[in-house]
Amino acid sequence: xxxxxxxxxxxxxxxxxxxxxxxxxxxxxxxxxxxxxxxxxxxxxxxxxxxxxxxxxxxxxxxxxxxxxxxxxxxxxxxxxxxxxxxxxxxxxxxxxxxxxxxxxxxxxxxxxxxxxxxxxxxxxxxxxxxxxxxxxxxxxxxxxxxxxxxxxxxxxxxxxxxxxxxxxxxxxxxxxxxxxxxxxxxxxxxxxxxxxxxxxxxxxxxxxxxxxxxxxxxxxxxxxxxxxxxxxxxxxxxxxxxxxxxxxxxxxxxxxxxxxxxxxxxxxxxxxxxxxxxxxxxxxxxxxxxxxxxxxxxxxxxxxxxxxxxxxxxxxxxxxxxxxxxxxxxxxxxxxxxxxxxxxxxxxxxxxxxxxxxxxxxxxxxxxxxxxxxxxxxxxxxxxxxxxxxxxxxxxxxxxxxxxxxxxxxxxxxxxxxxxxxxxxxxxxxxxxxxxxxxxxxxxxxxxxxxxxxxxxxxxxxxxxxxxxxxxxxxxxxxxxxxx
Amino acid sequence: xxxxxxxxxxxxxxxxxxxxxxxxxxxxxxxxxxxxxxxxxxxxxxxxxxxxxxxxxxxxxxxxxxxxxxxxxxxxxxxxxxxxxxxxxxxxxxxxxxxxxxxxxxxxxxxxxxxxxxxxxxxxxxxxxxxxxxxxxxxxxxxxxxxxxxxxxxxxxxxxxxxxxxxxxxxxxxxxxxxxxxxxxxxxxxxxxxxxxxxxxxxxxxxxxxxxxxxxxxxxxxxxxx
Numbered sequence: 001x002x003x004x005x006x007x008x009x010x011x012x013x014x015x016x017x018x019x020x021x022x023x024x025x026x027x028x029x030x031x032x033x034x035x036x037x038x039x040x041x042x043x044x045x046x047x048x049x050x051x052x053x054x055x056x057x058x059x060x061x062x063x064x065x066x067x068x069x070x071x072x073x074x075x076x077x078x079x080x081x082x083x084x085x086x087x088x089x090x091x092x093x094x095x096x097x098x099x100x101x102x103x104x105x106x107x108x109x110x111x112x113x114x115x116x117x118x119x120x121x122x123x124x125x126x127x128x129x130x131x132x133x134x135x136x137x138x139x140x141x142x143x144x145x146x147x148x149x150x151x152x153x154x155x156x157x158x159x160x161x162x163x164x165x166x167x168x169x170x171x172x173x174x175x176x177x178x179x180x181x182x183x184x185x186x187x188x189x190x191x192x193x194x195x196x197x198x199x200x201x202x203x204x205x206x207x208x209x210x211x212x213x214x215x216x217x218x219x220x221x222x223x224x225x226x227x228x229x230x231x232x233x234x235x236x237x238x239x240x241x242x243x244x245x246x247x248x249x250x251x252x253x254x255x256x257x258x259x260x261x262x263x264x265x266x267x268x269x270x271x272x273x274x275x276x277x278x279x280x281x282x283x284x285x286x287x288x289x290x291x292x293x294x295x296x297x298x299x300x301x302x303x304x305x306x307x308x309x310x311x312x313x314x315x316x317x318x319x320x321x322x323x324x325x326x327x328x329x330x331x332x333x334x335x336x337x338x339x340x341x342x343x344x345x346x347x348x349x350x351x352x353x354x355x356x357x358x359x360x361x362x363x364x365x366x367x368x369x370x371x372x373x374x375x376x377x378x379x380x381x382x383x384x385x386x387x388x389x390x391x392x393x394x395x396x397x398x399x400x401x402x403x404x405x406x407x408x409x410x411x412x413x414x415x416x417x418x419x420x421x422x423x424x425x426x427x428x429x430x431x432x433x434x435x436x437x438x439x440x441x442x443x444x445x446x447x448x449x450x451x452x453x454x455x456x457x458x459x460x461x462x463x464x465x466x467x468x469x470x471x472x473x474x475x476x477x478x479x480x481x482x483x484x485x
Numbered sequence: 486x487x488x489x490x491x492x493x494x495x496x497x498x499x500x501x502x503x504x505x506x507x508x509x510x511x512x513x514x515x516x517x518x519x520x521x522x523x524x525x526x527x528x529x530x531x532x533x534x535x536x537x538x539x540x541x542x543x544x545x546x547x548x549x550x551x552x553x554x555x556x557x558x559x560x561x562x563x564x565x566x567x568x569x570x571x572x573x574x575x576x577x578x579x580x581x582x583x584x585x586x587x588x589x590x591x592x593x594x595x596x597x598x599x600x601x602x603x604x605x606x607x608x609x610x611x612x613x614x615x616x617x618x619x620x621x622x623x624x625x626x627x628x629x630x631x632x633x634x635x636x637x638x639x640x641x642x643x644x645x646x647x648x649x650x651x652x653x654x655x656x657x658x659x660x661x662x663x664x665x666x667x668x669x670x671x672x673x674x675x676x677x678x679x680x681x682x683x684x685x686x687x688x689x690x691x692x693x694x695x696x697x698x699x700x701x702x703x704x705x706x707x708x709x710x711x
Contacts, residue, residue: 033693036693048521049521052517052521053522055518056518056521058515059514059516062513062515063514066512066514068500069497073493088487090488090491090492094488140690141688144690144691157689157693159690160693164691183692183694183696191698191699195610195611195700199607199610214672215672217679223689224687224688224700224701225644225686225699229644229700229701232641232644233602233641243492243496249672250671250672250675251663251666251672253666254661254662254663255519255522268539268542269539269543269628269629269683271683271686271687271701272681272682272683272701273680274678274680275678276678277675277678281677284639285599285602285636286639286640287640287677287678297492297495301495302495304495304500305499307506307507
């Protein structure tokens with residue numbers, strides 16, 4: 001059976017995690033997929049000096065970020081010169097309005113979409129539906145997830161939470177495809193269904209993997225060919241992207257592409273690397289007559305203000321951090337309740353949605369460090385998780401929205417008292433004697449700590465007292481021995 | 486003030502404040518060795534082997550032939566695969582030679598690909614068995630073809646038909662993507678659309694099981710001319 005439609009929110013992370021952990025199907029689907037992806041990634045880098053390549057990737061991304069405002073202006077100028085129209089959006093709302101506006105100007109009824117996480121972040125489909133425009137996902141995984149009225153559970157493999165039987169049921173219920181376990185048959189059915197829609201679509205909407213400032217080129221990475229269809233068949237193409245996706249030079253693309261495919265799926269290369277530099281020119285036979293690029297900020301320029309959090313913007317969206325995350329593997333992507341799940345989601349979503357809603361996400365990590373170790377552009381993800389934990393209890397220094405949401409006056413007072421005691425020896429000794437005497441009164445329930453642990457109890461005598469007694473004892477014995485000899 | 490001004494304003498402010506904080510150092514960019522992405526120095530033999538190994542590993546077919554009689558190889562493939570309708574251009578050398586060899590000789594309809602797509606979209610999507618294109622060259626490291634679609638061989642010719650037949654010269658295989666970009670001066674001359682193609686269209690979205698031909702061609706056949 002396909003899963004019932006369920007809405008996930010980051011606020012309900014704990015309950016959702018609890019439910020997911022109790023769902024053997026979800027756990028099995030993710031475990032199997034993530035184990036395979038980790039193996040494949042390792043093999044894909046076997047012939048490479050991975051450290052050197054990751055350093056190169058990090059340097060390309062950091063160089064781009066260090067010149068970000070200039071490169072965005074250069075990208076805009078180049079694109080405009082090539083005939084691509086560039087739009088800027090402060091937030092999701094504005095980005096949706098821009099896309100919807102372009103659709104309406106062109107009298108569009110139907111939109112076909114290539115995979116774009118930014119459009120997921122914008123909730124573009126819902127916005128278009130409100131305007132009476134039908135948006136259809138064409139990436140097979142996204143298509144299945146959309147049919148099932150769900151959201152992607154992984155940024156690279158949107159339908160990773162579903163198994164073959166579940167997908168067969170979804171295709172049968174929503175498209176009338178005869179139930180089958182044959183993946184080729186299901187794929188062929190989807191191909192036929194979507195081909196009609198490509199031909200009928202008025203507008204194609206895609207994401208962007210890298211935007212090259214030097215040449216005004218939009219690069220798209222994919223295996224299926226739906227990205228090429230989306231950007232070639234409809235008369236209008238709208239590419240939406242976050243402002244951080246820009247790179248300086250065309251020669252910056254090969255290292256990032258090499259890192260992206262191997263980190264994401266362990267592929268040495270994807271089937272297609274699609275580089276778009278202009279709309280259809282006079283005399284050319286196919287391709288869209290209009291190409292638009294929508295640059296979406298949505299909190300990114302705020303992240304840019306902070307020296308440490310800025311590293312979040314290096315991300316090339318490969319998903320390796322989630323593939324290697326022991327928490328993600330166990331709870332799955334939906335549990336996070338956000339567009340981007342896993343470690344990258346935990347460090348990015350607080351900026352996009354505020355810490356009020358996402359305060360639990362930075363704690364969804366054992367800080368084992370795997371995410372940081374595999375990140376192709378060396379984002380220190382564990383450090384950023386710790387930093388956001390600090391922000392959430394009001395100990396940070398940045399401008400993360402909702403900072404201090406987890407601050408509790410009781411907790412602050414408790415730590416302050418502890419600090420005072422620990423720096424005043426006489427008071428400390430007095431307090432530890434009292435604590436030893438009153439140990440019977442220590443509480444046996446201490447919130448989440450005692451959910452799976454025994455409550456700590458003060459010792460009868462403190463270590464300090466014990467050592468003092470021992471020293472005394474020893475001295476006494478030594479004295480006796482000397483007397484005997 | 487427009488969204489553009491506000492976004493760029495915030496970014497500039499962020500950058501200036503950072504410079505002030507750390508005495509003009511800004512974001513620290515790690516020193517990196519770019520040779521990790523190029524400098525392979527493979528022999529011709531090794532290049533060919535790598536290209537073929539990688540392309541066949543992703544389900545692409547490589548068929549070797551002599552440059553002079555490549556059209557005979559093409560005929561054999563068309564027959565083998567039961568291709569009845571082949572879309573191709575006119576002007577490009579590959580299309581011209583193929584037309585010369587095929588016209589009237591076999592039971593194969595040659596479909597003109599050098600037309601505005603609007604005039605034959607339905608036909609292209611449902612009645613063409615294979616598309617024939619030339620290639621700019623190839624990349625040994627990843628088994629990729631590179632294509633710059635033209636007026637004569639448009640973008641959809643390598644995408645929509647169920648089989649893509651691509652003609653490649655052995656001398657046009659280079660070591661890496663980086664090498665191709667540099668030696669052909671891509672940065673100064675990017676066309677409307679540049680493509681790397683590595684194998685037929687594929688997906689693993691159904692429980693990680695590979696399936697070919699999800700949106701693009703089910704088969705990619707490379708005729709490698711020596």
